[in-house]
Amino acid sequence: MKIFVCVKHVPDSAATIVVRDKNQIDDKITFLLNPYDEYAVTEAVKLKKNLIQNGASSSLGQAQQSNQIEIIAVSLGTSDAEKTVRSAMEMGADRGILIKTDDRHQDSITTAKALKAAIEQDCSNQVACEDQSKEQEPAIIFTGRESIDMGGMQTMFRLGAYFNFPVVNNVVKFAPDVNFSVNRKVIVETLTEGGGRDVYEITLPCIIGAGRGLNTPIYPTFPDVVKARKREIKILTLSDLLKGSESDNKGAKTEIIDLELFAEKRTPKSIKGNASQIAKEIVKILKEEAKVI
């Protein structure tokens, strides 16, 4: 059984962004694993442990099962994104795939197509699947809810549409059904308006977009880091993967043509006095300047 986790290499949220060449950022800043993807990797690792413990996959011994449930981290990015794939492996992914691109930014249509192609290729190449007849298919694909740099919130849905798998996003609770080994179902909760929850019953294969609070992300130990160094990262290229499939979407695309720093032109003014004077002044601002009361 193969569990894939799609991970993205994104600028550190604390990094200072500098715009270059009109529509790109200067990339000499720290990049790391997208924070939401940490939940995705962690959940994949939890699921694998859970399935091994409960002997869900078959009647084989635990050691064999451990080999039969594989977590593969997949990323599309420039060559430095290898670092993020490695981070996912330090957290527990067994292998990695990097789809190398020249441009840092790819739109979500291209990204989803490439991820699908890479996942499919991986599934047809290797015979490490629990059910021989199903080996062409991944069992579950985890992603983060969104990437913090682009915030597109759509790649997982596109991936789902290309595979024809059900998709749920912003997942805050995930568990295999009690009869998982028979019915291959999972029970999933998503966060909705006002802190509500939608509960879904989904039959595998499916795509799960991890939201904040799904789990506490794994913090790798030193031995984890050492172990991950020995694991394989397969490098593919975007152009090879998508050969022949680029032209079939009738020019539907998004393209960043301009990027500007969001300049905050605020000149802070101090409000002084005792509590009631300050309160009067603030109420005056609310009324006269902001006109909200």
Place this chain on the structure above:
Amino acid sequence: MKKTAVIIETKDGVIKEANYGMITCAAKDNNSELYAFIINEEVEPFKAHLKKHGIDKIVDISIPIDSDNHENQRSYEKSFNPILWSDALTQALTTYEISSLFALTTPIGKELLPRIAAQLEAPLVMDCLDVVKNSDNSCNDNNVCNSNNSSYLNSDFHLAKTSLYSGKTIATVKVTGDIRLFGIRPNAIEPSIKLSISKPKIENQDNQDQDQQGSFNIESSIIIEKFIAKNRYAQKSKIKLIESKKGDSSGNDLVAADVIISGGRAMKNSENFKILQDCADAIENLGVSSTAVGASRVAVDLGWVPYRMQVGQTGEKVNPKVYIACGVSGSIQHFAGMKMSKIIIAINENINAAIMSNCNYFVEADLFEIVPAITKELKR
């Protein structure tokens, strides 16, 4: 004529305020007929408001629960179901040949838009601060349109503004394709409430448009089309919504609030958030603005308030008229969610906190003294 549609969000049978800014944005394209898609609601009461804001047609969409049921004994899916709703909208979009679709970037919009975009393989930009059609003159003040690259000038495209890189940049995204989807950040665009029936939209439409409309009388009532979607997700479906646990709908939507009062680590516990709620209520009670209480991630992580109140990079991105930050230091990640606020007022004991140098007004004082004083002043 091209057709544009907006997905209208309602709450307790009323159109949510945030829709009007989105409609205003969609209505800027004068060469397009504007449709309002409304699912499972009594649309009759909405007619006047929607008309006033520039809607030409309402599509009243309903979704049967069971596809196999006979037409006249059908029962209809009432509550929000992302799978069924997005599929119904996709059907309506195709039936009415809509070429641009707008919705809000709310929890509902975040479910619907990406699902529709994926089904149609259509481009989608979420969380837009503005969207213009290339033929739109408002493009002129944008140097992008004046660029020498003429390929940008003569083709059919939309330009969407959205914030990227944790709110640190504003991007202009060029969108092409037969069908284009846009998620609009609530509150980002001022609604054209002043647009009244006495000053009809038709005035600023071009000739071709008037020809199309013929003797269309602005006074005449808005056209309503009934659309019964096919329920393509029968019982055997691979995904089933088995339960909807309703959230707390008593408070205001954080993303749609005019005024937000946020508390950070300085709040010390859950009970103290009552101080902020009291102040928010006092503002709300003056009857002009919707007000909500927000929080920093620290306050959420410590379990004082629920996650839905978190403002920031990994919380809500908000655009209020006033943001009052109480005992919030103003981390980069917090700013990522609230830097678009029109006026930021910081109340903090520490003059060196980052927020104090990046706001409109700052008060160097104990929030536990100042906030109750504001509440008291508001109640006077």
